[in-house]
């Protein structure tokens with residue numbers, strides 16, 4: 498799976514609780530009432546069982562680094578993280594995976610704890626991470642992640 502920039506998406510009705518939560522420094526996740534599984538990104542039907550019965554809950558904000566690559570170009574001038582940066586696939590404690598940036602760490606593959614290199618650009622990791630809320634505009638706050646237990 499390719500890592501993509503976590504650009505703000507147009508705010509669709511089914512994603513509204515997600516963006517509203519971020520503005521209040523909460524990471525909200527959709528969960529299916531039928532099969533009780535959380536998912537991401539927000540959608541109308543549960544990706545696991547296709548039920549249309551979705552509720553929202555506040556995620557812990559904890560997870561682990563699933564894979565990453567180093568980005569050297571800024572794709573969006575509004576984005577406040579300067580290159581080089583770490584594009585990261587975060588596996589949330591609740592199960593869903595989320596594309597984000599890993600901050601609070603040098604963007605150097607050798608400094609990121611990894612156990613099983615698959616290829617030089619995508620390395621499986623299990624480093625514990627936690628969410629940090631980065632306000633971009635009045636509308637948009639993005640969830641970024643940093644190594645768990647980092648200084649606030």
Ligand SMILES: [Zn+2]
Nearest residue numbers: 529532543546
């Ligand atoms: Zn379901």
